[in-house]
Amino acid sequence: MKNILLPGLTLMALCVLGLSVQAQQSAPASNVQWIDAMNLTEVEQGWGQIRAGRSVGGHPITLANVVYTHGVGTHAASTIVITLHGAATRFSATVGVDDEATKEGSVVFSVIADGKELVKTPALRKGDAPQVISVDVTGAKKLTLQLDDAGDGINNDHGDWADAKLDLVPGTQQKPGIIVKPVAPPRYVHQRESDVPQIHGARIVGATPGHDFLFLVPATGKGPFIYSAKDLPAGLKLDPSTGVISGALQSAGTNQVMLSVRGPKGIAKRNLTIVGGEHKLALTPPMGWNSWNVWAAAVDQDKVKAAADELISSGLAAHGYSYINIDDTWEAGRDEKGNIQTNKKFPDMAALSGYIHQKGLRFGIYSSPGPKTCAGYTASYEHEEQDAASYAAWGVDYLKYDWCSYGTIAKDDRSLAAYMKPYQVMGAALNKVNRDILYSLCQYGMGDVWKWGADPSVGGSCWRTTGDILDNWSSLKSIIESQAGHEVYAGPGHWNDPDMLMVGVVGFGKTHPTHLKPNEQLLHISMWSLLAAPILIGCDMTKMDQFTLDLLANDETIDINQDPLGKPASRLVKDGNREVWARPLFDGTKAVGLVNLDNEPQKITVKWSDIGIKGAQSVRDLWLHKNLGTLKGSYTVEVPAHGCVLLKVKGVNKK
Template sequence: MLRFKLFAFIFFIIGCRLNAQSTVWLDKLDLSVATQGNGKPGINTSVDGKKLTIAGEIFDRGFGTHAESSLLIKLNGKAQKFSALVGLDDEMKGHEPAVEFEIYGDNKKLWSSGIMHLGDKAKPVSLSLKGIKQLELVVTDGGNGPYYDHANWVNAKFETNGIATLETFNPIASEPYILTPKPAATPRINSAAVYGVRPGSPFLFRIAATGDRPMAFSAKNLPEGLQLDPETGIITGKIDAKGTYEVELAAKNAKGLASKKLRIEAGDRIVLTPTMGWNSWNCFGHEVSADKVKRAADALVKSGLVNHGWNYINIDDSWQYNRDGKDPSFKGKMRDENGYILTNSKFPDMKNLGDYIHGNGLKMGIYSSPGPWTCGGCAGSYGYEKQDAQSYAKWGVDYLKYDWCSYGGVIDGLPDNDPSKVPSLAFQGGSDPDKGVKPFRLMGNLLKQQPRDIVYNLCQYGMGDVWKWGDEINAQSWRTTNDITDT
C-alpha cells in the first residue's frame, strides 16, 4: 500500500511538471506591431493575404512579413523554447527574392538561417530560450535589396513555464520627448557654409539663425545681383556669372552679434548640402490641400525649425486629379488640350502657393511619377514629361520627388499600367538594363533646361545601384532602400 502511494505521488509530480508547460503560438500574439519594408504583417497569411506556401508546401499557421522586418517579444524569462520553419513565400515566383532570417535574444544573435532564396525548402529552427527576457525575430534582405522579399515564419510557437503571457511590442516611445537643448538668447547662425546655384537661376537663401528677436541681418561682399532683407535675413536675386563668392553673414540682437562665412558656388552643381524640410504624405496623405501646405510653411517658421536650416515644404501625391478617387475634388480633366497637367480643386493656384512659400524664405517641392499614374492613382508624367517640367518651373517649384510606381507597368507591358501592381525589377539586368534608368534621365535633362534650379530626387528604392548613375542623369539625391519605418 505504501509503495502504491509512493508511485502515485511520483506520477502526480511528473504530471504537474508536464501540465506546467504550455504552448503559445506566434500567430496568437499581436503581430500588428511588427515593422517591415512593405505591406502589412500577415496573420496565418502571406504579405499578399494568401495561404502561406514555401517550396510548394502549404502551411496553416504563421507570420507572413516583408524584409526588412522586425518583431519584438517580451518573454521575461517565461519561455523555454522557440521553434519554427522559415522560408520565402512562393507568391513571388518570377522574381529573385533573397532573405536571411535572424533571431536575437537580449540583443545577442542566437540563430541565423543563412541566405535563403525562392524555392528553398522551409528551414527548421529550434532554440532554447532559458533566461531570455526579450526576443527579436528579424528578416533582412539577402544582399540584393529588399524587393519581393515575402518571408514566412510558419508553425512558429513558444514552449513556456506554465500559463504565461508573452507580449509583442513596438519600440517607438509612447510618450513624446524632446532632447534638443533650448537655443541661447544670443544670436547663432546655423546655415550651411556653402550654397550652390546655377547662373541666371532665381536665388533664394534664408539665413538660419537662433536667438531672441528682433534680429537684424547683414552680409558683406554679396555678389552683384543679390539683395538681403535685413529684417528677415532672406537673400534673393540672381547671379549672372559663374564663380566662387565669399560672403560674410551677420546676425545681431540686443544680446549680441554672430557671424559666419558663406561660400556661394555659382556653377553647374546645386544642392551641395543635404536638403532639410517637410513632406506632406505621412501627415495628410490624400487629404493634402494648398491651405494645409501653407499652414505647414507657417509652422516651420513659428516652431523655429527654419532657424536651424529646415526650409523645404514638399507637396507629395494627390495635388493632381485621381483616376478613381471618390472625393469630388479628385474628379476632373487631368490635362488641358496642350497636355499641361491640371491641379485638383484643393490646389486652385499653384503659382500663388509657390509665391506664399517663397515669401517666407522657404522652398516648394512637388511629386510625380515617370509612369502614367502615381502610387496613389493620380496623373503621372509619362508621355508629358516636357510639359510637366515646364509647369514646375512656371509655378516656382524648387524640388521634384519622382516616384517609380507605375513605370514598372510600362516596362512589363501591363495593359492598364496599374500602380497597385508590384514594380518591375528591370533595373537588375536583362537585355536592356538601361530601360529602368531611361525615364529618370529624361526628366533630369528636362529639369536642367528650365530657367530655375529644381532639386531632383529619384524615388526608386535603390534599385539598380542608383548611386552609381544618379549623378550622371542630373539628379542630386536618391533613395537607397525600400520604405523605412519610424523606430
C-alpha cells in the same frame, strides 16, 4: 538532438527522407506552445500587421504550395522577442517567403537566444524551397526571432514562421510570452534658445548664374534683427529686415560672404560661401517639409500654406529648413496641348509658389516617369519637357521623381540602362529650363542608384536608397542597417536619401503621434545627420510638441548634417547590435554615433583608434548639450535600447 537547419526541406520532405517528423515535434501536445497562440499585437514590422495563423497578406500560410495551420506571417523587418523563463527546450519552425509574395520578396531569418545567434538562414527568395529550423534553447531566458530583408529593400518581403513552436520543460508553470518593453525616457536635455543672435544652417550654397536665387539667412535670438552681408556677389541683394537674399548671380565662381545679424542682445557673424556654376545645387543636404508622411492624398493648398506658415512661426526656418514640398495627388490630367493641369485642391500652383517664396522659402513638387503616379494620378511619361517647363513657370525649386508605374514600361527589364533611362530623360528636360530645380530620384535603391544617381547623364541631387519608411522600429532599423557602404558615393551636390522623417504627428492622412518611441526618434535624427541625408519633416507642423521641436531644432545635430565638407558617416564598428558610426567635419573634428539596435540598454565603447584619431580628445554629447571633458584612448557610455549617443570629438593640442 543538435540544432539543425535543413535547407529546402518541408516536414513532408523529411518523412520522405526517413527523418522522423516526431523528432521535430518531440514534445507531447501538452508540452508544446505554438508561437501563434501568443499575444503578437505589440510586434512591429516594416509593413502591414503581423498575423497569427495567416500570412501577412491575410491568406493561409503557404510555402512551396504546402499550407500550414499554425505559424506567424510577418514582413521584413520584424523582431519577435519572447521571454522563455528557462522553460523551453527547443524551438522549431519551417521558414520561407510566402507564396503570396511577388518574385521581389527576399528575406533572412535569424534565431537568437540570450544574445547568441543560433541560426541565420541564407537569403531566401520567392520560389526558394523553405528551410526547417530546429534549435536547442534549453535554459535560455530570452528568444529573438528576427526577419530582415536580404539587403535589397523590403518590397514584398512576406516571411513566414510556419509551424513555429516551443517544446516546453514538462510540468512548467510559467509559460513563455512576448516581451513588451516599457517606454524608456528619452536621453536628451531641452536646451533653451539664447536671446543672443546666432546664425545656423548651411555654410555653403550654390546656384546657376542667371537663374533665380533665394536664400533665407537662418538666425535665432531676440529680435527684431537687422541683417547685412559683406562682399555679396553681383546680382544678389539682401533685405535687411527679412534676411532674404534674392536676385540672380551674374557670373560663375566662389564668393565668401560675411553675414551679420544684429539684435537687441548682440550681433552674430558667420561666413557663407556662395558658389555660382552649373550643377551646384544641394551642396549640403536639403532641409524642409514634405506632405506625404502626414497627409498623403488628403493634402491640399491650405495644408501646404499652413506648413509654410509654421516653418516660419515655429522657428524651424531660423534653423535652416527651407523647402515646402507637395507630394502626390495634386495632378488633374492634361489640356488639349498636353500641358499638365492641377486639380481643385491646388487651384493656382504659381500663386502658391509665390506665397512660399515671399517667405524666403523654396517650393517643391512631385511626379513619376510612368504614365501614372503612385496614387494613380497623371504622371510625366512622354511629357517630360512639357512638365519641366510647367514646373519652371510655376516657380518650382525641387522635384521628387517617383518610379511607380514606370515598372509597366520597363516590364521585366532589370538592366542598369533600364533603371537609368527615365531619370536621364527628365534630367535632360530639367537642364533645358531657365530655373534651378533640385532633382530628387525616388526609385527605392533599385539598380544600386547610389552608384549612378550623380552621373552627368542623370544629374540627381539626391536619391532614395530604400523603400518607404514607416513609423515603427522594424522599418527604422532596417533602413539604418542598409546604409553602411553607401557613403562612398555621396558628397556635396549628391546625397543618399533614406526617406523622410517620421517624428511628430504623422499617418498618411489618418494622423496620429508617431509610433516610434522617444529614443528611437533620437536615433532617427542622429543617423540622418550622420548620414548627411536630406532632412524632410513629415509631420503636421501645426501640432508639434516641445519634444518634436527639440528634435528638429537641435543646431548641434543640424551642423553635422549640414557640414560643408560633405563626407557622410561610415560604420566603423559592428559588434552584434552595437555599432559605431563616424564622419569627419570641416573644422577637423569628428561626429560619432554610438548606436544600440538591441532591445536592451548596452554599454558601447568608441576607441579613438577605431575612428582614426589618437591622443587626448575633448568630447561633447550633442543631445545632452554637455562637455564630457578631455578623454584618452576611448569613451564608454550606456546607450538606451533602440537609441544613439551622438558625440563631437575634438583633438586637444599639447602645450
